[in-house]
Each structure stands twice: as C-alpha cells, then as structure tokens.
Amino acid sequence: xxxxxxxxxxxxxxxxxxxxxxxxxxxxxxxxxxxxxxxxxxxxxxxxxxxxxxxxxxxxxxxxxxxxxxxxxxxxxxxxxxxxxxxxxxxxxxxxxxxxxxxxxxxxxxxxxxxxxxxxxxxxxxxxxxxxxxxxxxxxxxxxxxxxxxxxxxxxxxxxxxxxxxxxxxxxxxxxxxxxxxxxxxxxxxxxxxxxxxxxxxxxxxxxxxxxxxxxxxxxxxxxxxxxxxxxxxxxxxxxxxxxxxxxxxxxxxxxxxxxxxxxxxxxxxxxxxxxxxxxxxxxxxxxxxxxxxxxxxxxxxxxxxxxxxxxxxxxxxx
Amino acid sequence: xxxxxxxxxxxxxxxxxxxxxxxxxxxxxxxxxxxxxxxxxxxxxxxxxxxxxxxxxxxxxxxxxxxxxxxxxxxxxxxxxxxxxxxxxxxxxxxxxxxxxxxxxxxxxxxxxxxxxxxxxxxxxxxxxxxxxxxxxxxxxxxxxxxxxxxxxxxxxxxxxxxxxxxxxxxxxxxxxxxxxxxxxxxxxxxxxxxxxxxxxxxxxxxxxxxxxxxxxxxxxxxxxxxxxxxxxxxxxxxxxxxxxxxxxxxxxxxxxxxxxxxxxxxxxxxxxxxxxxxxxxxxxxxxxxxxxxxxxxxxxxxxxxxxxxxxxxxxxxxxxxxxxxxxxxxxxxxxxxxxxxxxxxxxxxxxxxxxxxxxxxxxxxxxxxxxxxxxxxxxxxxxxxxxxxxxxxxxxxxxxxxxxxxxxxxxxxxxxxxxxxxxxxxxxxxxxxxxxxxxxxxxxxxxxxxxxxxxxxxxxxxxxxxxxxxxxxxxxxxxxxxxxxxxxxxxxxxxxxxxxxxxxxxxxxxxxxxxxxxxxxxxxxxxxx
Numbered sequence: 045x046x047x048x049x050x051x052x053x054x055x056x057x058x059x060x061x062x063x064x065x066x067x068x069x070x071x072x073x074x075x076x077x078x079x080x081x082x083x084x085x086x087x088x089x090x091x092x093x094x095x096x097x098x099x100x101x102x103x104x105x106x107x108x109x110x111x112x113x114x115x116x117x118x119x120x121x122x123x124x125x126x127x128x129x130x131x132x133x134x135x136x137x138x139x140x141x142x143x144x145x146x147x148x149x150x151x152x153x154x155x156x157x158x159x160x161x162x163x164x165x166x167x168x169x170x171x172x173x174x175x176x177x178x179x180x181x182x183x184x185x186x187x188x189x190x191x192x193x194x195x196x197x198x199x200x201x202x203x204x205x206x207x208x209x210x211x212x213x214x215x216x217x218x219x220x221x222x223x224x225x226x227x228x229x230x231x232x233x234x235x236x237x238x239x240x241x242x243x244x245x246x247x248x249x250x251x252x253x254x255x256x257x258x259x260x261x262x263x264x265x266x267x268x269x270x271x272x273x274x275x276x277x278x279x280x281x282x283x284x285x286x287x288x289x290x291x292x293x294x295x296x297x298x299x300x301x302x303x304x305x306x307x308x309x310x311x312x313x314x315x316x317x318x319x320x321x322x323x324x325x326x327x328x329x330x331x332x333x334x335x336x337x338x339x340x341x342x343x344x345x346x347x348x349x350x351x352x353x354x355x356x357x358x359x360x361x362x363x
Numbered sequence: 364x365x366x367x368x369x370x371x372x373x374x375x376x377x378x379x380x381x382x383x384x385x386x387x388x389x390x391x392x393x394x395x396x397x398x399x400x401x402x403x404x405x406x407x408x409x410x411x412x413x414x415x416x417x418x419x420x421x422x423x424x425x426x427x428x429x430x431x432x433x434x435x436x437x438x439x440x441x442x443x444x445x446x447x448x449x450x451x452x453x454x455x456x457x458x459x460x461x462x463x464x465x466x467x468x469x470x471x472x473x474x475x476x477x478x479x480x481x482x483x484x485x486x487x488x489x490x491x492x493x494x495x496x497x498x499x500x501x502x503x504x505x506x507x508x509x510x511x512x513x514x515x516x517x518x519x520x521x522x523x524x525x526x527x528x529x530x531x532x533x534x535x536x537x538x539x540x541x542x543x544x545x546x547x548x549x550x551x552x553x554x555x556x557x558x559x560x561x562x563x564x565x566x567x568x569x570x571x572x573x574x575x576x577x578x579x580x581x582x583x584x585x586x587x588x589x590x591x592x593x594x595x596x597x598x599x600x601x602x603x604x605x606x607x608x609x610x611x612x613x614x615x616x617x618x619x620x621x622x623x624x625x626x627x628x629x630x631x632x633x634x635x636x637x638x639x640x641x642x643x644x645x646x647x648x649x650x651x652x653x654x655x656x657x658x659x660x661x662x663x664x665x666x667x668x669x670x671x672x673x674x675x676x677x678x679x680x681x682x683x684x685x686x687x688x689x690x691x692x693x694x695x696x697x698x699x700x701x702x703x704x705x706x707x708x709x710x711x712x713x714x715x716x717x718x719x720x721x722x723x724x725x726x727x728x729x730x731x732x733x734x735x736x737x738x739x740x741x742x743x744x745x746x747x748x749x750x751x752x753x754x755x756x757x758x759x760x761x762x763x764x765x766x767x768x769x770x771x772x773x774x775x776x777x778x779x780x781x782x783x784x785x786x787x788x789x790x791x792x793x794x795x796x797x798x799x800x801x802x803x804x805x806x807x808x809x810x811x812x813x814x815x816x817x818x819x820x821x822x823x824x825x826x827x828x829x830x831x832x833x834x835x836x837x838x839x840x841x842x843x844x845x846x847x848x849x850x851x852x853x854x855x856x857x858x859x860x861x862x863x864x865x866x867x868x869x870x871x872x873x874x875x876x877x878x879x880x881x882x883x884x885x886x887x888x889x890x891x892x893x
Contacts, residue, residue, distance in 0.1 A: 131562060
C-alpha cells in the first residue's frame with residue numbers, strides 16, 4: 045500500500061513538472077499562435093480579438109494557472125487549430141480520443157509481432173551452436189537496428205506495396221468504417237515498427253540467456269539430470285526474461301507514445317502525427333495534453349513492469 | 364492567359380457600368396486556359412473540349428498538403444482551405460477559370476455611376492444544401508457578417524469599406540460603400556451562408572456550391588458529396604470528393620504510386636518525372652511571386668546599391684532551369700504577368716542572367732569591395748524555395764555575394780520575417796495573389812502593415828495612391844506601371860519568378876480546370892471511362 049502511494053505521488057509530481065516545462069518551452073520557441081491561425085491577411089482588430097479570446101493577453105503565470113485549473117477539473121480545453129464545425133474548435137479530449145485508437149491498435153499489432161518473433165528467435169539463437177548462424181544473425185540484427193525508421197518505412201512500402209502488391213500505400217481506412225481493413229493496412233506499419241525492435245529484443249534475450257547459462261543453478265539443474273531442453277526453457281529462460289521484460293516495457297512505452305516517423309510515412313492519423321503537426325502549428329492545448337499523456341504512459345508502463353517483476357520473481361515482493 | 368486579362372478589363376468596365384459578365388461561363392469552352400497549360404514529361408494536356416461524353420458518378424480522392432484552418436468560409440484564411448471550400452460555398456459572384464467574374468447567387472447586378480452603390484438581383488431558386496431557398500435576408504446577413512457590420516469584427520478585410528447592406532425587395536439587395544474602388548467587385552465572391560448559421564451552435568458548413576459538406580476529421584480530411592440541386596444545370600459530375608490530408612511530399616509520392624490519390628498538386632520536377640507513366644502530368648502558372656526578399660532597413664540592404672548588386676548578380680534563368688524545369692516565368696516587380704493590363708516587363712533593367720561585373724562594381728561603390736555576407740531565411744516546408752536558395756547561394760558567390768541559408772519552420776518564418784520584429788536580412792519565399800492588382804502592390808507602401816521588406820519610397824506611395832483612387836482603367840494601369848518602375852529602380856526586392864504548379868491527375872479523369880486563383884474546382888471533373 046505504501047508502495048502504491050509512493051508511486052502515485054511520484055506520478056503526480058512528474059506530471060506537474062513536465063507540464064510546467066512544456067509550458068515554458070512554448071513561451072520560448074518562436075512563432076505566434078495568432079499569426080499562425082489567422083495568416084498574414086487578417087485585420088489587426090481581428091488579431092486582437094482572437095488574442096483576447098484565447099487569453100493570450102494575460103501574463104504567462106495567469107495562463108498556466110488557469111489552464112492547470114481547467115485540466116484538474118477535467119476540462120482539457122479546445123484545439124487552437126482544428127475545427128469541430130463552423131463555430132466551434134475541436135475539444136482536445138475528443139481530438140486525442142479520436143487519434144488514440146489508431147496508435148493503440150498499431151502498438152498492439154507491433155507488440156504482437158515483436159513478441160511472437162523475437163522471443164523464439166532469441167532462444168533459438170542462444171541454443172544454436174552453429175558458427176555461421178551466429179555470425180549471420182549477428183549481422184542481420186545489427187543491420188535491422190541501424191536502418192533509420194523513415195527509410196525502413198519506405199522500404200516496407202516498396203516491398204509489400206509495389207513489388208508484392210499486398211497493400212496499396214495510403215489506402216488506410218478508419219477503424220470505425222472497417223475494422224478488418226484497418227488492421228490489414230496497419231500490419232505493414234507494424235512490421236516497420238517491429239523490425240528494429242525484434243532485432244534488439246532477440247539480441248538482448250540471447251545475451252541474457254548466455255549469461256544465465258553460466259550460473260550455478262544451471263549446473264545444479266544439469267547435475268540433477270534435467271534435459272538440455274528443460275534447463276533452457278524452464279530454468280534459464282525464466283531468469284533471462286527479467287531484463288527483457290524491462291526492455292519490452294520501454295518498447296511499449298515508446299510505441300504507445302506514437303510512432304512519429306512511421307505514422308508519417310504511412311499517413312496514419314495517430315498520436316505521433318498529431319504531436320508533430322500540433323507543435324508546428326503551435327497548438328498549445330493539444331501539445332500540452334499529448335506530452336502529459338506520453339509522460340503518463342511511460343510512468344504507468346514502468347509501474348506495470350515493476351508488478352510483472354514480482355510475478356516472475358516472487359523474491360522481489362517479499363523484500 | 365491573354366483572354367483572361369482582356370476579360371478582366373472588360374469586366375472592370377462592365378463593373379463600372381453594371382451587368383453581369385460571362386453569363387453561363389461554365390459552358391464556355393474557350394481555349395484561353397488551355398493555351399496556358401503546358402505539357403510535361405509524356406503527360407497530356409488536360410482536354411478542355413472532351414472527346415468522350417462525360418460520365419456521371421464516381422468518387423475522387425484529392426491529396427491536399429495542409430489541413431484546413433476553419434470550416435467557416437469568412438474566417439478561413441489559408442489558401443489550402445479556400446481551395447477546398449470553393450466547392451461548398453459561393454458568393455453573389457464567382458470567379459471562373461478565365462479569371463472573370465460570373466454571376467452565382469446573384470443573377471445580375473449594377474453599380475451606380477459614382478461607384479458607391481451596388482445593386483444585386485438574386486437568382487431564382489438557388490438552394491442552400493439544407494434545401495432552403497436563398498433569400499435577401501441570407502445575403503444581407505452574410506455580407507454584414509463578413510464586413511464587420513454585424514458585430515464590429517471584420518472577417519473579410521477587403522469588405523471593410525462597406526457602409527450598409529439593405530434589402531430592397533425579396534430579390535434585390537443594395538450595398539453601399541464608403542469609397543469608390545473599381546476592384547471592390549471582386550470581394551462579392553464572399554460566401555453566402557444561411558442567416559444566423561455563423562453563430563448557431565454546432566452548425567455544419569452550409570453553402571450553395573456544387574458539393575455539400577459531409578464530414579471533416581482533423582488530419583484525415585474533408586469529404587463532400589454532390590449537391591443535386593445545384594443551380595448550374597448538369598454540374599457536378601462526381602458523387603463524392605474526398606480531400607485527403609497527406610503528410611508531406613514523400614508520403615504523397617508513395618500514395619500516388621499506390622493509386623490511393625487521384626489528384627495531387629505541387630509536385631516537384633523530379634516527382635513529376637517519376638509519375639509520368641501512371642498519371643497525366645499538367646503544369647500551369649501558380650500565380651505566386653517568388654522573390655529573394657531584402658530587408659530595406661537592415662544592413663547591408665539599407666544601401667540601394669547593394670540591393671541593385673544582388674539584382675544584377677542573381678541568375679534567374681538558372682534558378683528557373685534548375686528548380687522548375689524552365690516552366691517558370693521570370694518577373695522583376697510585384698505584378699503577375701497574367702494581370703496583363705497592369706503588368707510591365709522590367710526584366711531588362713537588371714537582365715535575367717548574372718551580370719557579375721556590374722554587381723561587383725556596385726558593391727565596390729557601396730563600400731563593400733570585398734563582397735557582402737548575409738543570411739537568408741527560408742521556410743523549410745517549401746521545397747522549391749529551399750532549392751532556389753541553394754542554387755542562388757552557389758551562383759552569386761562569383762559576384763562576391765555570400766549567402767548563408769537558414770532553414771526555419773513556417774511559424775518561425777512568420778515571426779522572424781513577417782511580424783513586427785523584422786530583424787532578418789533576406790528571405791526567399793513567395794507572395795500569393797488574388798485577382799486584384801492592388802493586393803500585390805498595396806503592401807509596399809511606406810509603413811504599411813504588410814510591408815515586411817520595409818520598403819520606403821514616397822514616389823512609390825504617391826503612384827500607388829493615384830492608381831488606387833483612379834476610376835479610369837487606362838489611368839489606373841498607367842500609375843500601377845509607374846509604381847512598378849519605381850520599385851524596380853530602387854531594387855526594393857529581387858523578384859525571381861512566377862513558378863509553375865505541376866499536378867498529377869488520374870488518367871481516367873477529364874475536365875479539370877486551372878484557375879488564375881488558388882482553387883480546386885471539382886465540379887467539372889468527370890470520369891471518361893468506367
């Protein structure tokens with residue numbers, strides 16, 4: 045219980061600090077939101093009216109307090125940039141709620157691909173005695189990790205879209221209209237997200253398993269007469285998974301926060317793409333909430349990893 | 364574009380006398396705009412006189428670069444939004460592909476001799492997308508709202524001279540303006556919307572255009588469907604158009620290759636070449652003025668000789684050749700060549716190639732015998748400007764002009780170059796235009812809000828004021844030309860070219876029209892085989 049309270053206090057403090065930092069960053073970066081919205085042709089009176097409407101005529105501290113107060117009340121404000129209809133701007137909650145499923149779906153698919161491929165691959169690699177296989181896996185994973193995600197996205201598009209013609213680039217359909225069509229399209233961006241992560245996870249797992257293999261308990265297990273298979277899967281893998289779980293946690297946090305580049309290449313209307321465009325249009329209310337969301341996700345995932353540790357290794361919780 | 368300028372002149376004359384130019388101009392199969400269309404790659408010229416019968420029905424996906432900035436036609440300012448809303452909304456008048464005004468919601472109009480009173484007769488049975496007929500009330504409301512008469516906030520700045528909008532009878536509306544201006548007539552293209560709809564909670568955009576609003580999703584796009592009650596008989600052809608936001612030139616290219624987009628503008632030269640086999644590639648003037656803008660208040664450009672040296676040193680032919688494949692039109696002053704009555708060719712003043720000797724001599728006279736150095740701010744989202752900057756920076760070194768390129772995002776550009784500070788030295792960018800010469804020229808008056816190059820010349824101010832006030836077209840043109848000459852002699856800024864706009868169009872589509880303003884008119888587009 046004490047543990048939980050401590051975690052929650054840390055979470056709140058971090059969110060507060062991050063929101064202040066993001067607010068300050070917005071004061072510093074050049075670019076005026078009113079000019080950004082109205083363009084270069086508006087009359088000065090209209091600029092003034094809008095400045096007042098958005099509360100930009102107030103000093104920064106007042107603006108921050110007002111904004112934070114509204115957020116605490118559950119009112120995330122309205123986007124400066126995106127319209128809902130003729131005379132209303134899009135509420136931030138609605139905007140993000142609309143984009144989040146795309147990113148979450150992509151994250152789920154990516155994680156599925158990563159886990160299904162990376163863990164067997166890592167175990168297989170650790171158990172294999174073949175020198176050639178070792179060298180080629182080493183080189184292969186190195187390459188997969190080194191490719192910039194933008195280039196990888198284009199490569200995947202080219203291979204699956206133009207050579208194999210398994211999907212038409214840009215033919216994304218909303219999950220609201222056609223869930224299956226949406227998932228079918230999302231597989232390809234998910235592959236682009238997954239490839240470097242598979243390489244990293246497999247390498248990580250392999251190294252972790254090799255380290256564990258030289259532990260005393262492995263020798264004990266062997267001397268008890270356990271088979272090589274049993275030692276690898278039951279004893280070694282379980283212990284080797286500990287650091288890998290942390291690593292997977294980091295990957296989840298990264299993907300759920302929006303795969304900025306991949307979303308851009310595949311024209312997916314997700315969180316990452318929203319963040320980029322909102323920063324470039326100085327859409328403060330949207331950016332603030334997105335940053336808070338990302339911070340929350342990262343902290344929350346680490347919290348889950350913590351809990352998972354206790355499940356995998358009961359020694360930790362008894363501490 | 365020759366025809367266009369003639370119609371413009373005719374129109375302005377008509378505007379002074381009254382009446383409605385063009386009539387049913389949408390049926391006008393003139394070759395005027397076709398003659399400005401150039402072929403590129405192995406693409407074909409978009410046929411203006413169809414060989415096949417237009418087919419009704421079908422859906423088209425148009426790739427757009429920018430997300431829309433407002434669904435309110437009076438509040439939208441971004442060109443990227445206006446090009447879409449053109450399909451949903453119409454004014455009393457409407458611009459056609461030749462640049463002339465045709466009657467839309469109005470069927471006829473007249474202007475009083477003193478140029479202060481405009482009387483519009485409404486067309487019978489024009490229906491809003493909600494099924495209601497357009498009434499004089501709606502027109503009064505729309506114009507009052509846009510001009511600020513409703514609540515004091517001017518939404519369409521060119522309408523701010525309006526004094527009153529009065530309903531004469533149910534088919535007639537009279538507009539009174541505070542000062543006579545021949546160019547005001549173009550502002551009556553302002554959208555007519557149902558009375559009260561601008562303020563009604565949660566109202567969707569409702570207009571009278573060929574397509575009606577279906578849905579809008581941020582970052583995904585805007586969908587419109589056919590308006591079956593459209594007043595222009597036989598239009599539009601398509602059932603549905605999806606204006607889809609694409610996330611950049613690279614993503615657009617992938618989507619074009621995957622045939623997820625049927626129409627996309629703003630291709631670079633190399634992209635166009637890559638798509639030439641799968642799409643019709645068409646180029647036309649973009650009607651924007653690209654320039655190396657020089658800040659007249661900041662060293663070294665506070666010295667007229669340095670500005671002139673840059674004009675001499677700049678190889679505009681090279682920039683045109685390298686960046687836009689030679690399809691651009693070289694310009695020297697703030698006037699579109701397509702506004703022929705007002706345009707004067709001043710390319711001989713500094714020449715279109717590089718004159719290194721002359722540039723060096725001027726720099727020496729200005730006190731910079733070892734050359735000058737300055738930084739040029741370029742918005743990084745405009746690939747053509749970035750490439751132009753690279754070409755010019757390299758080429759002007761020979762004349763001792765060393766330009767370092769600073770890439771910034773669009774909002775930083777607005778802040779550094781356009782807004783109050785204006786401490787920048789130089790910038791490469793373009794000014795887009797509407798149909799009036801004053802739009803381009805007004806900004807270079809001393810101390811004008813939009814005068815971001817800080818150009819100051821009392822002779823220019825005087826010539827401009829005379830041009831603006833003149834009620835005689837010949838005289839007006841004379842003063843506009845005079846002002847351009849003054850601007851070029853003073854080397855206010857080094858204009859480069861009117862760059863071309865290159866579009867890729869699905870091979871099965873016909874009827875696409877280029878406009879001298881920034882719009883995507885989908886009403887005349889149709890599938891030619893299905």
